Amino acid sequence: MSNDELPDDWPGQVQRELRxxxxxxxxxxxxxxxxxxxxxxxxxxxxAELYQWDPPEPPPMDRVAEEVADVLIYLLRFADVAGVDVxxxxxxxxxxxxxxxxxxxxxxx
Amino acid sequence: MSNDELPDDWPGQVQRELRxxxxxxxxxxxxxxxxxxxxxxxxxxxxAELYQWDPPEPPPMDRVAEEVADVLIYLLRFADVAGVDVxxxxxxxxxxxxxxxxxxxxxxx
Amino acid sequence: MSNDELPDDWPGQVQRELRxxxxxxxxxxxxxxxxxxxxxxxxxxxxAELYQWDPPEPPPMDRVAEEVADVLIYLLRFADVAGVDVxxxxxxxxxxxxxxxxxxxxxxx
Amino acid sequence: MSNDELPDDWPGQVQRELRxxxxxxxxxxxxxxxxxxxxxxxxxxxxAELYQWDPPEPPPMDRVAEEVADVLIYLLRFADVAGVDVxxxxxxxxxxxxxxxxxxxxxxx
Numbered sequence: 001m002s003n004d005e006l007p008d009d010w011p012g013q014v015q016r017e018l019r020x021x022x023x024x025x026x027x028x029x030x031x032x033x034x035x036x037x038x039x040x041x042x043x044x045x046x047x048a049e050l051y052q053w054d055p056p057e058p059p060p061m062d063r064v065a066e067e068v069a070d071v072l073i074y075l076l077r078f079a080d081v082a083g084v085d086v087x088x089x090x091x092x093x094x095x096x097x098x099x100x101x102x103x104x105x106x107x108x109x
Numbered sequence: 110m111s112n113d114e115l116p117d118d119w120p121g122q123v124q125r126e127l128r129x130x131x132x133x134x135x136x137x138x139x140x141x142x143x144x145x146x147x148x149x150x151x152x153x154x155x156x157a158e159l160y161q162w163d164p165p166e167p168p169p170m171d172r173v174a175e176e177v178a179d180v181l182i183y184l185l186r187f188a189d190v191a192g193v194d195v196x197x198x199x200x201x202x203x204x205x206x207x208x209x210x211x212x213x214x215x216x217x218x
Numbered sequence: 219m220s221n222d223e224l225p226d227d228w229p230g231q232v233q234r235e236l237r238x239x240x241x242x243x244x245x246x247x248x249x250x251x252x253x254x255x256x257x258x259x260x261x262x263x264x265x266a267e268l269y270q271w272d273p274p275e276p277p278p279m280d281r282v283a284e285e286v287a288d289v290l291i292y293l294l295r296f297a298d299v300a301g302v303d304v305x306x307x308x309x310x311x312x313x314x315x316x317x318x319x320x321x322x323x324x325x326x327x
Numbered sequence: 328m329s330n331d332e333l334p335d336d337w338p339g340q341v342q343r344e345l346r347x348x349x350x351x352x353x354x355x356x357x358x359x360x361x362x363x364x365x366x367x368x369x370x371x372x373x374x375a376e377l378y379q380w381d382p383p384e385p386p387p388m389d390r391v392a393e394e395v396a397d398v399l400i401y402l403l404r405f406a407d408v409a410g411v412d413v414x415x416x417x418x419x420x421x422x423x424x425x426x427x428x429x430x431x432x433x434x435x436x
Binding site: 227228229232235236239242243244251252255258259262265266269272276279282283284286287288289290291293296297300301302303304305306307308310311312315316319321322323 | 336337338341344345348351352353360361364367368371374375378381385388391392393395396397398399400402405406409410411412413414415416417419420421424425428430431432
Binding site for chain 2: 009010011014017018021024025026033034037040041044047048051054058061064065066068069070071072073075078079082083084085086087088089090092093094097098101103104105
């Protein structure tokens with residue numbers, strides 16, 4: 001994904017919305033990198049709980065979707081506060097993974 | 110954010126790219142929801158380690174960015190496998206938070 | 219388990235040893251509750267990684283044992299710094315669970 | 328701590344109690360290593376939440392103590408199921424740390 005395609009800006013759009021949301025509540029003073037990581041850990045714990053007993057049926061999708069959103073919101077907020085460019089970092093990591101793990105058809109027989 | 114604006118499709122674009130990446134390596138059989146949550150937990154642990162001793166200087170940004178990318182990649186891959194619409198879930202959660210936490214100027218004096 | 223039986227003191231013994239260890243290295247200033255929780259999260263992540271791809275064979279036992287020790291050491295150190303009596307808390311929780319979850323033979327037929 | 332001192336058996340005692348507890352409820356089939364790690368992650372998330380906003384006052388001690396107990400119970404149960412000797416692993420890790428991190432007075436001036 002190149003950075004000049006519009007869709008790359010989704011993380012930035014959500015981050016700007018989350019920033020406005022925090023500022024309207026005087027919350028930025030609570031949104032330090034470490035606080036947000038601990039909050040992220042709490043939400044990852046809630047996601048893990050939905051799957052912990054290896055249920056034969058998947059957990060209710062609305063609860064899974066909410067936990068995914070909670071994890072992602074804290075991650076994007078953390079990245080904004082820490083100064084990480086999310087779209088660029090994800091694209092760079094995917095590119096590195098392409099190098100590290102060659103696809104099957106490219107492997108020596 | 111409405112779902113008919115283009116930028117909303119960033120999560121979907123990345124998910125399609127990650128899916129192609131996994132398929133080209135015969136990895137989808139390893140990408141179960143529970144496996145991906147455990148992998149996500151591993152990456153969140155690496156992000157936490159960068160901040161664990163409360164360093165006076167922020168950790169090297171390239172390492173923070175890589176851990177953010179790792180967490181996000183597993184989260185998006187999990188959401189794809191579990192059938193969660195990420196952009197919609199995030200937008201719905203932000204809307205709910207707007208209701209739950211009124212901004213300061215709207216509060217009774 | 220009553221608190222006047224000797225074995226109850228294992229957590230306290232380990233905590234005293236960890237405290238001496240930290241003091242001999244001038245580390246107590248780094249051992250705040252939040253720092254220790256973030257360190258604990260890092261070690262839980264390493265334990266999760268050993269199981270993330272659902273290996274048909276269990277992971278090497280020496281690595282699993284080391285991760286268990288790392289998690290437990292940070293948990294006991296956290297509890298010491300936070301002022302939690304570990305043996306008492308575990309005994310109290312087991313007693314509460316006995317009440318909350320009656321054994322099968324005690325359930326109405 | 329040598330393994331022939333009585334206090335070393337605290338982890339084993341608690342593990343036997345947790346095993347009886349699980350067996351009386353027909354739960355051992357749910358207590359796989361992966362399930363217990365995911366449950367552990369959930370409890371670590373609850374502990375992290377108590378500290379996430381960096382409260383000026385420590386969180387209520389009874390809640391902290393309960394989360395510590397929950398984390399420790401799942402960790403001990405995991406170790407039992409996975410076949411890890413907890414007291415030995417902790418003693419071995421402390422001994423290794425003594426080697427890796429010499430105390431201040433032993434360092435070259």
